[in-house]
Amino acid sequence: MNDAPRTAPVLRWPGGKRRMLPQLLPLIDHSRTLYCEPFAGGLALLLAKERHRAEVVNDLNGDLVALYRCAQFHLEALIGEFEFILGSRSNLADMKAQPGLTDLQRAARFLAVNRCSFAGNHSTFAVSRTSPGVSSRANVVSALRALNARLDRVAVEHLPWQRCVSLYDSPGTLFFLDPPYLAADTHIYRGWREADMEELAAALDGLRGTWLLTVDDSAFNRALFGRHHLTPVTTRNGLAKNAARAVFGELIIRPRSPEEERAAAAGARRKKAA
Numbered sequence: 001m002n003d004a005p006r007t008a009p010v011l012r013w014p015g016g017k018r019r020m021l022p023q024l025l026p027l028i029d030h031s032r033t034l035y036c037e038p039f040a041g042g043l044a045l046l047l048a049k050e051r052h053r054a055e056v057v058n059d060l061n062g063d064l065v066a067l068y069r070c071a072q073f074h075l076e077a078l079i080g081e082f083e084f085i086l087g088s089r090s091n092l093a094d095m096k097a098q099p100g101l102t103d104l105q106r107a108a109r110f111l112a113v114n115r116c117s118f119a120g121n122h123s124t125f126a127v128s129r130t131s132p133g134v135s136s137r138a139n140v141v142s143a144l145r146a147l148n149a150r151l152d153r154v155a156v157e158h159l160p161w162q163r164c165v166s167l168y169d170s171p172g173t174l175f176f177l178d179p180p181y182l183a184a185d186t187h188i189y190r191g192w193r194e195a196d197m198e199e200l201a202a203a204l205d206g207l208r209g210t211w212l213l214t215v216d217d218s219a220f221n222r223a224l225f226g227r228h229h230l231t232p233v234t235t236r237n238g239l240a241k242n243a244a245r246a247v248f249g250e251l252i253i254r255p256r257s258p259e260e261e262r263a264a265a266a267g268a269r270r271k272k273a274a
Helices: 018-027 043-049 062-073 075-081 089-097 102-116 137-150 162-170 194-205 221-224 257-273
Strands: 034-037 054-058 155-158 171-178 210-216 230-236 247-254
Touching: 018 043, 018 210, 018 230, 018 247, 034 043, 034 162, 043 137, 054 162, 062 075, 062 137, 062 155, 075 102, 075 137, 089 102, 162 171, 162 194, 194 210, 194 221, 210 257
Parallel strands: 034 054, 034 171, 054 155, 171 210
Antiparallel strands: 210 247, 230 247
């Protein structure tokens, strides 16, 4: 059980795992010495779990990586750039047109666009008739300070996922992988094709470490990862434009243990011999 205080994500991230934390946290193997996220996104799981001895987060999104690095090493300067940006429709359009010249400006404007856009989609201004559509700047600054403390001693990488997995794989590694879902529709990253998911499945089979994976619940993914432990989860989609897509299915996937692999192989041999 994780009794440590959780750090709230500073970003609203499409596909984020905040709603799945009750299912994911009990599956984290704390006997491993290294925790690695090749698809960092909004960092919901890292920020909620207890620390591992070594931790690595990685993402191909350069703006995302710049924000996390600025939060790590230039916190007060980042807050100074961010805290006087008003959450307005005109500011959203201006910051999208001019994302900033320096790393600090880009990080602050990336964060501001995220927090004033609908569900963090970086595209449309958040409108609400019942609650504030934009975030409290004071709350975001507080979240940045907490993020700075939690990212202490965390390595932030900016690599293709294949290179990240290759560099950090070891018998003591736990990978948490949350890749783009098949045909995901977001303004921030492209959805994966079936070939991308097949490449990931092949890479997982060759790991020395262990892993935990989340994907969309589809017939393709159930067949591709069917030899492992599949746990279906129903999640609400904050970006859905219609009620039919407001609820969708996801899979939490864990590898079979070596004992289970040996038993399955023995069963296959017996079946073949018969």
